[in-house]
Amino acid sequence: MSINYQDRIPNNVDLGSNRTLQRALEHWQPEFLKWWEELGPKDFQVADVYLRTATSVDAKGWATYGYVRMPDYRWGIFLNDRDPNRRIGFGDSYGQDVWQQIPGEYRATLRRLIVTQGDTEPASVEQQRMLGHTAPSIYDLRNLFQVNVEEGRHLWAMVYLLHAYFGRDGREEAEELLERHSGDADKPRILGTFNEPIRDWLSFFMFTYFTDRDGKFQLKSLAESSFDPLARTCQFMLTEEAHHMFVGDTGINRVVKRTLEVMKELSTDDPLAIRNAGAIDLPTLQRYLNFWFSSSLDLFGSETSSNAASYFANGLKGRPDEAQYEDHIAIEQSYALELPDGQGGTKSENIPLRNAMNEVTRSSYVRDCEIGLKRWNRLIEKAGHGFRLTLPSTRFRRSIGNWGGVSTTPKGQPISAEQFGARQNEWLPSDSDRAYILSLMQGVSAPGKMAAWIAPPDRGINNNPVDYEYVKLQ
Ligand SMILES: [Fe+2]
Ligand SMILES: [Fe+2]
Numbered sequence: 434m435s436i437n438y439q440d441r442i443p444n445n446v447d448l449g450s451n452r453t454l455q456r457a458l459e460h461w462q463p464e465f466l467k468w469w470e471e472l473g474p475k476d477f478q479v480a481d482v483y484l485r486t487a488t489s490v491d492a493k494g495w496a497t498y499g500y501v502r503m504p505d506y507r508w509g510i511f512l513n514d515r516d517p518n519r520r521i522g523f524g525d526s527y528g529q530d531v532w533q534q535i536p537g538e539y540r541a542t543l544r545r546l547i548v549t550q551g552d553t554e555p556a557s558v559e560q561q562r563m564l565g566h567t568a569p570s571i572y573d574l575r576n577l578f579q580v581n582v583e584e585g586r587h588l589w590a591m592v593y594l595l596h597a598y599f600g601r602d603g604r605e606e607a608e609e610l611l612e613r614h615s616g617d618a619d620k621p622r623i624l625g626t627f628n629e630p631i632r633d634w635l636s637f638f639m640f641t642y643f644t645d646r647d648g649k650f651q652l653k654s655l656a657e658s659s660f661d662p663l664a665r666t667c668q669f670m671l672t673e674e675a676h677h678m679f680v681g682d683t684g685i686n687r688v689v690k691r692t693l694e695v696m697k698e699l700s701t702d703d704p705l706a707i708r709n710a711g712a713i714d715l716p717t718l719q720r721y722l723n724f725w726f727s728s729s730l731d732l733f734g735s736e737t738s739s740n741a742a743s744y745f746a747n748g749l750k751g752r753p754d755e756a757q758y759e760d761h762i763a764i765e766q767s768y769a770l771e772l773p774d775g776q777g778g779t780k781s782e783n784i785p786l787r788n789a790m791n792e793v794t795r796s797s798y799v800r801d802c803e804i805g806l807k808r809w810n811r812l813i814e815k816a817g818h819g820f821r822l823t824l825p826s827t828r829f830r831r832s833i834g835n836w837g838g839v840s841t842t843p844k845g846q847p848i849s850a851e852q853f854g855a856r857q858n859e860w861l862p863s864d865s866d867r868a869y870i871l872s873l874m875q876g877v878s879a880p881g882k883m884a885a886w887i888a889p890p891d892r893g894i895n896n897n898p899v900d901y902e903y904v905k906l907q
Pocket of ligand 1: 583
């Protein structure tokens, strides 16, 4: 198979001059395409989709837009430009030169970090593969496919690092990234949340708002890495990631907007009446939010983590926006945690700051999540309603860490498992909530038309109108 890589795979890593890397990718690329055909978006492979493709890292114009069939998407490899003055920004080697090659002692750990990040990218494509048929509009259908092809490119980004810097081990890991599958009984994806199928568009918007935002914070931590190619790869991935969260943010915003219209038309906030009119009542929205926020929190790991401490000490993974902190060594400070005391109450404990790095990152994430809620609540307030969407406590419905398996109310008050069970349907989507949301999922394919449960977006993509033919169905 001969491919002109300079043409076929847009890149800024001089792919054409590296024969070893070319051969590795020549071997991997057909496997990737096979995976895409089998586990990528189901049934839309011949549709012409109006997609953006990354073609450079120029901040002023890094993407081009045009119709493309997804299997022909040009999955490229882009790293932010190298800063020759970049120094290690945190940990024990603070201030020294960053690494262009991997120090032997960190090889296994960095490989694990890259594989764990890489695994989430194709996982989300697999989770979302059935959503195409139930898109509330072709504007949304296009956004789904945009997110999907870019997650595919993020897989390429991680596979490039594995091939270019980890030799034979890296090539094997790259193959396994295509062998594990979301929800597979024998070879599941590495992280729990990425094994849950996404069957409805409300969950898709929650996923892109909350779970892609976890991705943002993981990438921000890795963008601080002393391993410079990893840092530069992640810096560029963040550029694309912003759109994924935009899809979630505006998606939920449009659901709220539509619900408020129906509440106004009917002059009621009765959930049943809202549902009878085909919209999503705000309490149901809150339950979906509780579910996706809490499951995304687990992705940051345990509050206390010796792994996180050594990633930080060794300069492998920093805090998001490390430059904003004053002390980049973080060896003398401590961090106060509120932990369950085992008797239905809480107790405080101070732990060394380096051991609390997962919690530091999780806290930044929570603050970032608040921004969307403020916006959605402003709509509700303007419409004259007292209801407010809120983020549950970070203790609520946790599976891992100090609060893992501890029953609490959404406000974080410890309660018994029986009390939790009795009120669970108030706080999390019930079977009947899920059945109702699924009943709304019917594809709308005429340009500019929207499903009844969601308002149209304020504007289209790339200055095109909302009723542009974003996907040409064959
Ligand atoms: Fe991604
Ligand atoms: Fe993403």
